[in-house]
Amino acid sequence: MSTIPTAGPGATPSVNKRRRKIDAVSIASFIALVATTFLMLLPLFFMVSTSLKSKKELLKFPPTFLPESWQWSNYREIFDTLNFGQMYMNSLIIGILTVVGTLFSSALAGYGFARYRGKGSNLWFMLMLSTMMLPYPAIMIPQFILFSKLNWIDTFLPLIVPAFFGSAYNIFLLRQFFSTLPDELFDAGRIDGCSEFRMWRQIALPLSGPALATVAIFAFIYSWNDLLTPVLYLSSSDKFTLPVGMSSFTSSRFRIPPWHLLMVASVLAMLPIVALFAIAQKRFVEGIVLTGIK
Amino acid sequence: MKTLRIKKSFTLLLATSMLVVLALSGCSGGKSAGDVVPGNDSDSAKSGASGGQVTITHYTIDSEDRTFIEKLVPDFEAKHPNIKVKVEKAPYEQFDSKLQTLIAGGKSPDVTSHYGYGGFAEYYNKDMLLDMNDIINEDGFKASDYSIPDDLMKIYTVKDHVYGIPVNMYVTLMLYNKDMFDADNVPYPPSDYEDKSWTFDKMVEDAKKMTHVSNDIAKTQYGVDFTWSERDMRPLYFGAEPYSQDTWTNGGVPSETYFTSPEVIAAYNKLFNLILKDKVSPTTEWSKSVAGQNGDAFVTGKVGMTVSGSWSLAGSNDFPFKVGVAAVPAGGNDKVRSVLFVDPLLILKGSKHPKEAFEWIKYLVSDEVQEKSIELSGGNPPVNTKAAETYYKHFDGIDPADVKKVYEGAVKYGFESYNHLITHYSQINDMFINEMQPIDTGHNTVEEVMPTIQQKVMEIIKR
Numbered sequence: 089m090s091t092i093p094t095a096g097p098g099a100t101p102s103v104n105k106r107r108r109k110i111d112a113v114s115i116a117s118f119i120a121l122v123a124t125t126f127l128m129l130l131p132l133f134f135m136v137s138t139s140l141k142s143k144k145e146l147l148k149f150p151p152t153f154l155p156e157s158w159q160w161s162n163y164r165e166i167f168d169t170l171n172f173g174q175m176y177m178n179s180l181i182i183g184i185l186t187v188v189g190t191l192f193s194s195a196l197a198g199y200g201f202a203r204y205r206g207k208g209s210n211l212w213f214m215l216m217l218s219t220m221m222l223p224y225p226a227i228m229i230p231q232f233i234l235f236s237k238l239n240w241i242d243t244f245l246p247l248i249v250p251a252f253f254g255s256a257y258n259i260f261l262l263r264q265f266f267s268t269l270p271d272e273l274f275d276a277g278r279i280d281g282c283s284e285f286r287m288w289r290q291i292a293l294p295l296s297g298p299a300l301a302t303v304a305i306f307a308f309i310y311s312w313n314d315l316l317t318p319v320l321y322l323s324s325s326d327k328f329t330l331p332v333g334m335s336s337f338t339s340s341r342f343r344i345p346p347w348h349l350l351m352v353a354s355v356l357a358m359l360p361i362v363a364l365f366a367i368a369q370k371r372f373v374e375g376i377v378l379t380g381i382k
Numbered sequence: 383m384k385t386l387r388i389k390k391s392f393t394l395l396l397a398t399s400m401l402v403v404l405a406l407s408g409c410s411g412g413k414s415a416g417d418v419v420p421g422n423d424s425d426s427a428k429s430g431a432s433g434g435q436v437t438i439t440h441y442t443i444d445s446e447d448r449t450f451i452e453k454l455v456p457d458f459e460a461k462h463p464n465i466k467v468k469v470e471k472a473p474y475e476q477f478d479s480k481l482q483t484l485i486a487g488g489k490s491p492d493v494t495s496h497y498g499y500g501g502f503a504e505y506y507n508k509d510m511l512l513d514m515n516d517i518i519n520e521d522g523f524k525a526s527d528y529s530i531p532d533d534l535m536k537i538y539t540v541k542d543h544v545y546g547i548p549v550n551m552y553v554t555l556m557l558y559n560k561d562m563f564d565a566d567n568v569p570y571p572p573s574d575y576e577d578k579s580w581t582f583d584k585m586v587e588d589a590k591k592m593t594h595v596s597n598d599i600a601k602t603q604y605g606v607d608f609t610w611s612e613r614d615m616r617p618l619y620f621g622a623e624p625y626s627q628d629t630w631t632n633g634g635v636p637s638e639t640y641f642t643s644p645e646v647i648a649a650y651n652k653l654f655n656l657i658l659k660d661k662v663s664p665t666t667e668w669s670k671s672v673a674g675q676n677g678d679a680f681v682t683g684k685v686g687m688t689v690s691g692s693w694s695l696a697g698s699n700d701f702p703f704k705v706g707v708a709a710v711p712a713g714g715n716d717k718v719r720s721v722l723f724v725d726p727l728l729i730l731k732g733s734k735h736p737k738e739a740f741e742w743i744k745y746l747v748s749d750e751v752q753e754k755s756i757e758l759s760g761g762n763p764p765v766n767t768k769a770a771e772t773y774y775k776h777f778d779g780i781d782p783a784d785v786k787k788v789y790e791g792a793v794k795y796g797f798e799s800y801n802h803l804i805t806h807y808s809q810i811n812d813m814f815i816n817e818m819q820p821i822d823t824g825h826n827t828v829e830e831v832m833p834t835i836q837q838k839v840m841e842i843i844k845r
Contacts, residue, residue: 147702149672149682150600225479232487241489316476320483323470332444335473340445342693343760344681344700 139163139351146347159348166352170333171325179329180360182247182318183311189251190258190307191300197254198262199288203274213263220256224316232320246321247314247329251307258303265299266292301368308364312357330357436735437466438742441481441491444471447696448497450758451746458745465738474498478808485510490732492739495549495725499808501801502538502546502726503634511545512729517740518544528747529766537798538726540633546726547743548765549752553792554611554720556711557680557694558687560704562603566592571687571708573784575719575791582652582713585687589662592686599671605662606687607669607680608653610710611721613814614641614839615800617649621715625804634805636843641836650828654821666822691723692789696761699778707780707788710795720792721799724765763789809842 138146139162141155166172201213235246269292277287293300315331322328334353338345442448448471455467470491472480477498484490496502505511517523525535530548538546556571563570568591572580589605596602610616617624622645629636640646656663664672669679680688683703688694689710698705710719727743729736745751752766756773763773774782774789801807817835820826 143700144702147682147700149674149684151674228479229483229486232483236487236489315473316479319472319476319480323468325471332473335475336444336471339443339474340447341474342447342691342696343445344678344697 135351135354138348139355141348143344143346143348147344162348162352163356166349166356169346169349170337170353171328172333172353172356174326175328175330175333176356178244178327179312179331182244182329183308183360185244185248186251186311187304187307189248190255191304193252193254194258194303195262195293195296195300196288197259199266199292201259201263202266202269203292216256217260228316228320235321241321242323242327243321244327247311247317251311255307258306261303262296262299265296269295305364305368309361312361435464435466436738437468438492438733438735438739439468439470440742441470441472441484441494443474443477443497445474447759447762450755450760453758454746454751454754458742461745462738462741465735465741467742485730485732488732490730492733492735493727493729493742495546495727496802497725499811501634501803501807502728503803503805504807505728506540506545506633507635507805510730512731512733512736514544514547514729514740515542517729517736521740521744523740523744528744529749529752529768530747531765531767531793534724534765537724537802538728541631546728547747548724549727549743549747550725550762551765551793552692552723552725552763553789553796554689554710554722555692555695555788555792556687556689556708557698558706558708559680559683559685560706561683562592562686562703568592568686570706571711573708573787573791575709575787575795577709578712580709580711582711585711586656586660586662589656589686590660593662595661599668602668603684604664604668604679604686606656606689607663607685608656608689610653610689611691611799612801612811613818614810615721615797616653617646618718618797619713619715620645620649620652621713621718622646622649625800629804634803634807636804639836639839639843641839642832647828647832650821650832654828657822658824691721692763692792695777695780695785698780705780707784709788709791717795718797719795720797722793722796723799724802804843806842806845809845810839813838813842 137154140158140160141152141162142157142159145152145156197216201209201216231246235241238245240246240249273291273295274287277291282290313331314329315335318329318332322332330353334350334357337350337353440451442451449469452469455469458467459465470484474497478500481491481494481498496505525532525547534548534551535544537548538544558571560570568588571585571588574580585606585608592603592605594601594603610619614624622640622643624639624641624643624646625636626638626640657665664679664685672682672684673679678688678690678694679685680690681697681701683701687708695707712719727746729739729743733739746755747766749766749768752764752769753772755762756764756769756776761773761776764770770789771786774785777785801811804810814835817831817838821828821831
């Protein structure tokens, strides 16, 4: 009776030991992950922190970690200094319509390339892909002349309409996705008397949630961050987009740029992208659950 | 039923998006540079362009110190009912590419300046500029009527043809941190260019007193940051000339350059010794780490004196220390101690209404508007000698008498900046920054680097 109670012979202590070992490893990796996350979030933290500093505090060295006095008024000032609300709206309108245009046209073209085989279809596909090799500055001037002849200068049209004509990268992405859909689905549709357009809309599109979400994110981010095209085509202040307004902040060669206000603008400009990611992420998961495609 | 509803909503979505696109195009007419818009009264509309309004465009940088001209437009339009002015703008980084695209696309602006990376000589050699001689003769324009000194008019005159009317004049000056001078009991430097005691060597002596290098980057401070204009211009300060004389008379194309001459090499060595031997100036890396996004270590209060463009004055109210202005010390060239940055107003060759564009330029350089512009722009220096008096008084905490002395001295001992006068300048400048980097970091000597620079400058010029 004086024996020390043990938890059975052999196996249990080694399991415990292993569990303890695993715990130690997972705790260490957890700590490493948290540390990396903090490191990754540091620039973001500085962005928010700088957005709440005063102009004088920006010049301090070493820089302060947290604002000495919290300038919440910076968030109001941005609307007085810049035509911020209007620029935000303009960027949103252009961004949303670009997404609509890109999704519609690229999905249609991608579907065509994936599901139909015709004479020279590969040649057309290569031709389309080769447009990706052309850098924007190479087509900048001819495109400007075209839109200028159409009298589209200083309108949103040159920024939106091209999206309705598809883009090579997105068409390629969607084509690859549509190719993975089983032929049986479409055969069944055909037997039921479904038209080709309806098969695209009612079979291919609903099964392509993740791919469409990816294209939507790419298209929106590209349009949201685009600077050169709006600079070229827009000349009235009330039509400027956010990147144009924000780069004007650092435009003066002669003044210290108002970094605090630029950071306010950056924080606010980040919001739609964050929201889009949140929504699209859900769509990703939904797509996987509904279709079972991984 | 369900499919029908989906079909309907899909068609609706498509139709709505197309409608929005169409509506957006409708909102914005599509008027562009050079359009002739009939006046309000219907008779003039019937008679076409005669008696109609003319729209000219002024293309500028989208920053407050440039777009202030928008506030001058209503007054100008009231005085010139037949001319409408549209201000088109672009951020600094995109200024050149937008201008090139506008010109290539047949939408050339009427009036602009060399506000981007490219300079006057580049525009001139690309044949972008209108020769103003005919308009000036017809109009009877005299620079003296607008208080523009004749010397400044000559800068943008090539072979007796005027291509630009000066509007703003920035000079090189020395800014100093009064708090730092006080802390180390160093007397303030003089603002008078005629003060013979104020030499480059005296500046180094003063800088040594204020230089305190410590292991703690936050406690380190340097006496002087002597970055005198663009890198290829710096030898001129010590009397060494890197470009042949014909550069200044033939539209900015030098027949020869002398970057490997002993004088030019000695000049560069003298400047780099501030960092490498005397150690009174910060290294580029130190400046970058201290200044962060602001790009200028002086602004953070860690440098005693800085030689810089007079545009730095405009931001001086925000500096976290007391500021003074001084003359650039004598460096060995008894004619040149300062760089002038004179910005002209140019009429582009593609302008459809050059006469109206000239009217607008005349308005912008008139006494009254030049004076008004100082306040509206937040401190742009005018070329107009009358308005200059108002400019000198514009800066809080800085004695107007000092600003005046520094300005007058800088003009007397000034030379127009190379970036306005030499062709392909943006490429030359980039090349200099890249090639001189190893000297900054101490990996190469001036003697080792200059032959490559000499060869590359000549290659760029011949393009």
